[in-house]
Amino acid sequence: MENNKDFKKNNGIYYTPDKLADYLINDLNIENNNSILDPSYGEGALLLAVERLAQAKKISNLNLFGCDLHPINGLLLHLPEVNLIEVNFFDYNVNNKFDFIISNPPYIRRQNQDKKEIDVVLTRFKEMNLLGKNADMWAYFIIKSMLHLNKGGSFCAIIPWAFIQADYAQKLRILLYDKFETIKVIALNKPYFESIDERVVLFWGYNFGEKNTEILFSYLKDLKSKPNFKKIDNQVWSSNKIVLTKKNEVKKNQEILIKKFGFQKIEDFVEIRIGVVTGANEYFIRTYEELISYGFTKKDLMPILTKAKEIPDYINNKLGKLKFLVKINEDYKNQFSNFIEEGIGKEFNKRVHCKNRNIWYSINTAKVPDAFFPYRVGKIPYLFFNNHQIQSTNSIHRIYYKRKLNKTEEKWIQVSMLSIYGQISIEMNAKTYGKGMLKMEPGPLKNALVKISNDKSIVKTFNQIRKLLIDQRKDEVVLLATSFLNEKLIIPKEIHIKSIKLYEDIRKSREK
Template structure:
């Protein structure tokens, strides 16, 4: 039997792709449903709830489990409860259960956030001994309006304050926990975001506080081939306010490993104690390796990138096809150099560890979009006014980002960073020295240093294994194996303290490092930097531990994304794709 991740809906084959995305509906393999209910249901009389039941894949598996435990088939229907927002799903669930000899279970059609365990509040289901299923996974962009507000209110009633940017699964797991009796068991499939996103910190702390024997099961291979997101299986025993703060981690290769059964899988797990508020990615590493690496970084005097400066997103034009242009487009429009700035509008433009003026000119000559329009009201005359008129004819003043500006064509926050930071990376993020003095759109971040003279040595130092490990821990793993780094996360990255000696050595090494990165030999570049940065402050064992931890997290991320890890591939980015971009322009302003 097939089910569906995040909202097991085999009936979802009747839904459009857009509708499926709005509902968070995907397919869940039966190996996962059977394993989850085998662990969660320990007695024939257990009451079971699936808060996103879809076509009842988990509930059908639960019924089979109850029969194994000796339950009276006539009593099972009264022990099963499910909720789903989709009418087709509820109808299919009832039909599937009836085929299995389970007529008239408690199936509620509606928004789970409006269902209560309190008899005095609207729709309700009784307290459960087992909470199983695959809650809807709807990103915050689609999880909105009344449904989002209801979810956030439900989580708050349970004592968990979640930010507005939370995806649907976060309040779901919190609200669902309120239906579980003390001593009851939870077995839910959740997005891998649980391990690392910032907004889930309150959920992670809630789980550690409310559950004992808390376990996460991860998979190196994709569980859902049709979905980009990683998933984990979370298990726990309800112990309100009495959780021991411990987390068992079971790292499996694939769903086939679940065939060993819950006892064997959990026995092979490793128990760790995550610090409150911290991400759980480090829990995937050997505890000795983590503590050893952190101790070594402290002794080596590593600081954060935020100690050295600030990280900002680039300029958000709202219409790259108008503001970013090639030399030919600029010349055809007769735009003067006074309103044109060199720009980086694609991460692919910065291939190495530095971006030079010569490279900018080379790309410009090749017809690439390397100019950005930077005009204010005082510039709106002659050819500039005619070009602005063209934008008005395109309807640009009505676009969201444009209509909030006065005048609409004056792009704010156009600055010249000391370095660029690639923030959507495959192998590793990179700092790139901005020798071309270009500005940037929001396809790459800009880094502004308190001491700009440290840009070159910092770009080299950034490829240190310890810094790249920090990036794997602080960043977010997205579909396709991509590592995303938001500015606030980048500020927490651990970087070497640049002593005069290191500044001299790293500056001298930058040409070699730059060449290795351009040749897609990231690992060799990292090893060269490690010899300079770590060689005198860490033992060989400590350096090896850091490299092993980096390899472990990177491999896990990339294997899930593509099935194969390609070593030493240059970072690349994807973000808004400009239609145009750059001529010969005035030097950019420094912030």
């Protein structure tokens, strides 16, 4: 059971590859008689990496310990049985102290955690309260690890990229700054774990309990590459998202665009809301042919965008591949009983979002949006218009105008967001996941810069851009949009060049 794929996923179990374990451990200055704990040792990859390092350094006497709720001890049978404990780390006695703690903590996302367990953890350990209930499991593990370190000890861990960009991780980074004299971080671009497309961060904290004097940070394509560490200050480290591009330079650049060239934040013109959350897309969203077989007619169905890949066809007015969302309420209970009973039979009614509705199968879509913006995208995200009065799932944000915008103003918003000036403001506030995928939350997206105008000379450029977007030639789109704004707004060459440099730096930091 514990080797079952679903079991591992549900418990956040992703065993550490040897090459990743060695890379992490080889940076530790271990010595004779050191005590070392892995609080989620699993198959023992990190403890075995310590043994390999000890052998290479001719260290003969180490005290290795591990605890895990679901251990696999086959490779660690040579260690004293008493040193390996099958226990939840949060139940592991905090009086047990160690010189080194090494960790690949469980990657259980907040929404999949046992809420009662988190409540107990927050009650038992006051140190956890800075995270509240909004963190993934690995973050709680890191704080608990700090309770087991001897003064002067070291901590290292393999953790998700969320560490450098998630809202809750900002508080965790501030805590770690206060705990370690030296911090070193490598953000790896290449995923290294089986069955999960998750980029990881390698963290080392040295000399626990001393005032911080140095933070070193490097992006790295893969373990074969050589890190180029840059010293960063506490302001960068403690910001909501670590970006090596100097934020002050970006801020200054954007202030010039606002004051001298009339750019504004998009929140001045629009409201941004997540798309429709059904709780069971495979049930509520289907092809037209499937749904009419249940007796539905067009009035019962709403065309809906479900993923970013559908955008080029949509802006090209090709709607044939779109699926449809079922719109029914309790009045239709008898008419569509087969459809409803099928959902109950497959227990869709028991899913979180469904059971939280008054009528589990009745989805409130809210009003039709004016435009859309993708939630996740590989590069160059852009706003596009809802010319066909449809809806979107929560993979695509819905945009609502605060006042009626005419067609010319709409075109200016789209083109300016696609310019290098708009893209910098988007990239700087977006988060990065997977293989460099951008993730735009509604809050940060509000800060995207746009230029709005009634100058109709934009029509030609807008039409050219539309064709390029349909062909997915996005890099050419940015060049064209930027060139148009440079000419119309008379943006100086030095600002353009500076913006290119900032944009390239931000892009490289997530694509390395």
